[in-house]
Amino acid sequence: MLELNKIYQEDCLQGLKRLDDDSVDLVFTDPPYYQYRAQNLTRLKNHGDVVTEFDFDGYESEEEYLEFLENVIAECFRVMKEGASGYMFCGDDFVSFINRMVMRNGFTFRKVIHWHKTNPFPAIHTRRMFANSMEMMVHFSKGKPNTWNHKHVNEMHNFIETPICMGKERTKHKTQKPLKICTPYIEISSNPRDLVLDPFMGSGTTAVAAKMLNRNFIGFERNAEYVQFAKDRLKLIDSK
Ligand SMILES: C[S@@+](CC[C@H](N)C(=O)[O-])C[C@H]1O[C@@H](n2cnc3c(N)ncnc32)[C@H](O)[C@@H]1O
Numbered sequence: 001m002l003e004l005n006k007i008y009q010e011d012c013l014q015g016l017k018r019l020d021d022d023s024v025d026l027v028f029t030d031p032p033y034y035q036y037r038a039q040n041l042t043r044l045k046n047h048g049d050v051v052t053e054f055d056f057d058g059y060e061s062e063e064e065y066l067e068f069l070e071n072v073i074a075e076c077f078r079v080m081k082e083g084a085s086g087y088m089f090c091g092d093d094f095v096s097f098i099n100r101m102v103m104r105n106g107f108t109f110r111k112v113i114h115w116h117k118t119n120p121f122p123a124i125h126t127r128r129m130f131a132n133s134m135e136m137m138v139h140f141s142k143g144k145p146n147t148w149n150h151k152h153v154n155e156m157h158n159f160i161e162t163p164i165c166m167g168k169e170r171t172k173h174k175t176q177k178p179l180k181i182c183t184p185y186i187e188i189s190s191n192p193r194d195l196v197l198d199p200f201m202g203s204g205t206t207a208v209a210a211k212m213l214n215r216n217f218i219g220f221e222r223n224a225e226y227v228q229f230a231k232d233r234l235k236l237i238d239s240k
Contacts, residue, residue: 004195004216007207009227012199012220013068016075019218024079025147025194026215027086028186028206030177031072034065034094066097072199073098074105079197083146085189087113088138089177095136107140115181116161137185149188160184165205171229173203182209190215204230211237 001020002008008015059065076086086107090098099109113136120133139158150156165178182205190196192214198206201219203226210217211234221227 002218004218005207005211007201007204007219007221007227007230009222009224010220011222013071013075015220016072016079016199019079019197021078022081023195024076024197024218025081025084026186026190026196027076027080027084027088027198028182028189028196028209029087029198029200030089030175030202030205031069031200032059033091033175034059034062066101069098070101070105073101073107076197076199077105077107077142080142082143083141085110085139085141085145085147087185087189088140090136090138091132092134092136095138098138102138102140107142108144110139110141110145111158113137113139113158113160113185116159117164118161119163119166137181139185145189147189147191147194149191151184151188155184171203171233173226173229176203177205179205179209179212182206183213186210186215187213201230202226204233208233208237 001023002018059068080086086102088098088102095112099112103109115135115137117133117135120131123129123131160181162178162180165176169179170176186196186206186209190213194215196206196210196215196217198217198219201207201221204219207217207219207230219230221230
């Protein structure tokens with residue numbers, strides 16, 4: 001078993017193999033998105049440092065991307081305890097693929113959570129399309145969830161509205177998620193000292209949320225620069 005409260009700089013499929021069966025209480029993750037028009041959009045001129053959600057991440061084809069995700073989901077099933085929940089972010093174009101994948105791999109599909117970004121990357125008039133202001137999170141479980149820290153009924157909608165990650169919280173990671181959309185679900189679906197796993201840590205948002213909530217975490221991230229962002233963010237919590 002790997003040491004807790006560390007982010008390992010490695011490919012998650014290799015890293016996951018080093019985790020024991022039935023050892024994880026919650027998976028909370030945000031895999032790279034396969035976006036068809038990613039490269040054209042990010043090449044638009046005059047946007048300076050405007051952050052977009054588009055991330056091609058080197059997949060040659062949709063098939064290759066889906067096969068990779070399915071392998072990750074199968075490994076998550078193996079390492080999760082009976083009764084553990086999983087949350088996986090995705091764009092609206094892939095939500096039904098992910099629903100099917102989790103079910104094919106033994107999970108129970110529970111709900112799609114809709115995140116409305118109040119300040120999305122603006123829709124470009126000339127492209128004649130709406131702004132990409134919604135992202136989804138598929139909630140699934142291995143059997144019936146055994147942890148459900150129910151909040152007030154009005155906070156239990158499958159809809160959440162926040163701005164994209166901004167200000168002091170923001171690192172240079174292109175697709176950093178705000179803590180505000182991660183913390184509530186980690187709190188609902190895990191207990192203090194539980195183990196939260198994120199195979200795609202990016203700038204470490206899941207680790208930061210887990211640490212703030214007194215949960216343990218393990219993460220994988222293949223990009224060394226992003227691992228450093230995450231370490232810096234975790235250090236900042238210690239210094240407060
Ligand atoms: C959508 S981002 C996650 C962002 C994260 N939620 C945050 O708030 O910073 C996906 C991350 O997965 C990483 N990644 C992609 N393929 C990977 C793999 N096979 N193993 C580990 N990390 C991977 C990318 O480098 C990227 O940082």
